[in-house]
Amino acid sequence: MSQGADGIDLETSLGYLLKEASSALRTAMEEVLRPLGLTITQYSCLELLGQRPGLSGSELARGAFVTRQSMNVLLQALEREGHVTRSVEAPVGKVLPTQLTPLGRRCLEQATAAVRSIEVRMLSGLGEAEQAAVARSLRSMVASLRQPDTHA
Amino acid sequence: MSQGADGIDLETSLGYLLKEASSALRTAMEEVLRPLGLTITQYSCLELLGQRPGLSGSELARGAFVTRQSMNVLLQALEREGHVTRSVEAPVGKVLPTQLTPLGRRCLEQATAAVRSIEVRMLSGLGEAEQAAVARSLRSMVASLRQPDTHA
DNA sequence: CGAAGTGTGTCAGTCTTCTGACACAAAAGA
DNA sequence: TCTTTTGTGTCAGAAGACTGACACACTTCG
Secondary structure, three states: OOOOOOOOOOOOOHHHHHHHHHHHHHHHHHHHHHHHOOOHHHHHHHHHHHHOOOOOHHHHHHHHOOOHHHHHHHHHHHHHOOOEEEOOOOOEOOEOOEEEOHHHHHHHHHHHHHHHHHHHHHOOOOOHHHHHHHHHHHHHHHHHHHOOOOOO | OOOOOOOOOOOOOHHHHHHHHHHHHHHHHHHHHHHHOOOHHHHHHHHHHHHOOOOOHHHHHHHHOOOHHHHHHHHHHHHHOOOEEEOOOOOEOOEOOEEEOHHHHHHHHHHHHHHHHHHHHHOOOOOHHHHHHHHHHHHHHHHHHHOOOOOO
16 A cells, blocks of 8 residues: 555655645635636736736736637637737737736736735745745756656 | 735745646646546546545545546546446445446556656655655645635 | 435536647748 | 748637536434
């Protein structure tokens, strides 16, 4: 039952733990964002635009970890609801910069506050040093995962 | 730009980092599972069954972090392909225990090996102590997130 | 004993996201 | 310069997951 050929110990596996934590975070965020009429991906999009106005659809997609096709339909919805504006014509090349509207900015403020409260709750059991350590480790894990399979 | 009213710093936010790591892990797993004809959720289901034979659909759903409805359609597919067997009649109550078939077990063995290699790669930059620390912190985060909003 | 509450399996419909494919623009290379 | 490569936006179809709802079985409690 330790770690033989009989599978990955779910209670110990960091991969499983990562998925579990991510799932718990997602659920908690959905809970507080629902009253605001936002999904997590929509919130991610607004947050990205708040910090880096003028981002293109593809850039937003990468930042929110979805495909550019998904981000596209999401942006159309946000535009229809008046949260964002996209240039009709590409100022340069084919890239369509996106901006927050005043409405979108107000919406984002509420969402940010709600999400921040979740993050505070999530970290309530951890000290400064532990938080820094987790951040460092997570960054290392991301870097290792993105390395092409060295295989040798 | 630090942490004022202008949003959550994406470069620093542990929530964002968690999502990033989880996304990278998902991508890597999909990559190695695809040749085996398995999605991540299907693999999760098989892995759970390998360690705890006889689990019900609802229990599998909780273990794989999806709804029991989603797990149900997934189980139908796995049964159709001959990877699992479900009792036709509930031995007790309404619960339908599920078991791996020999085919499912062979498939799981390959998948487990593939996923383990991903996990090894993910942790390649971390020492024993760091891995233990991350696990402890993640568990703490999950526990805090699941606590009902104490709000005060 | 009966009633409320919880857990389970299932059907139906919808929504979100993904994969595949195309045309086009900018950058990089020969 | 021309060509190849990369990045972007978009259309169409398919797969996966979710919400809502129902019936049924077991448990708990009055």
